[in-house]
Amino acid sequence: xxxxxxxxxxxxxxxxxxxxxxxxxxxxxxxxxxxxxxxxxxxxxxxxxxxxxxxxxxxxxxxxxxxxxxxxxxxxxxxxxxxxxxxxxxxxxxxxxxxxxxxxxxxxxxxxxxxxxxxxxxxxxxxxxxxxxxxxxxxxxxxx
Ligand SMILES: [Zn+2]
Numbered sequence: 303x304x305x306x307x308x309x310x311x312x313x314x315x316x317x318x319x320x321x322x323x324x325x326x327x328x329x330x331x332x333x334x335x336x337x338x339x340x341x342x343x344x345x346x347x348x349x350x351x352x353x354x355x356x357x358x359x360x361x362x363x364x365x366x367x368x369x370x371x372x373x374x375x376x377x378x379x380x381x382x383x384x385x386x387x388x389x390x391x392x393x394x395x396x397x398x399x400x401x402x403x404x405x406x407x408x409x410x411x412x413x414x415x416x417x418x419x420x421x422x423x424x425x426x427x428x429x430x431x432x433x434x435x436x437x438x439x440x441x442x443x444x445x446x
Contacts, residue, residue: 310445322343322344323340370435371436
């Protein structure tokens with residue numbers, strides 16, 4: 303899934319950029335600079351910049367056009383409905399999810415990590431930076 307999606311992002315980045323000769327500071331749409339004959343070309347993303355390769359373009363697209371998954375919020379809403387909203391502890395009533403987080407933050411974090419792993423295994427979310435940032439697969443698929 304991840305390598306397929308990287309391929310797709312590379313295609314998107316490639317399609318949005320043009321070959322660019324930095325020495326002559328002009329586009330080279332044919333892949334060879336018409337001024338100097340060089341084929342050692344950068345990629346220009348109009349209005350953004352010029353640089354070698356496509357990774358910077360991909361990073362730009364992810365940063366500007368997608369919203370990373372808010373894992374805390376999404377996990378919490380996935381837990382809603384699994385338990386009663388309120389739990390009686392002695393003579394007080396508390397919000398159940400709040401109580402779990404407060405009473406056993408470690409268990410909460412482990413459950414959250416398991417949820418993240420299963421979301422990733424089922425191809426609903428995807429990370430390109432070893433789990434620092436996740437994107438929704440449907441958001442990635444909608445890029446063009
Ligand atoms: Zn040139």
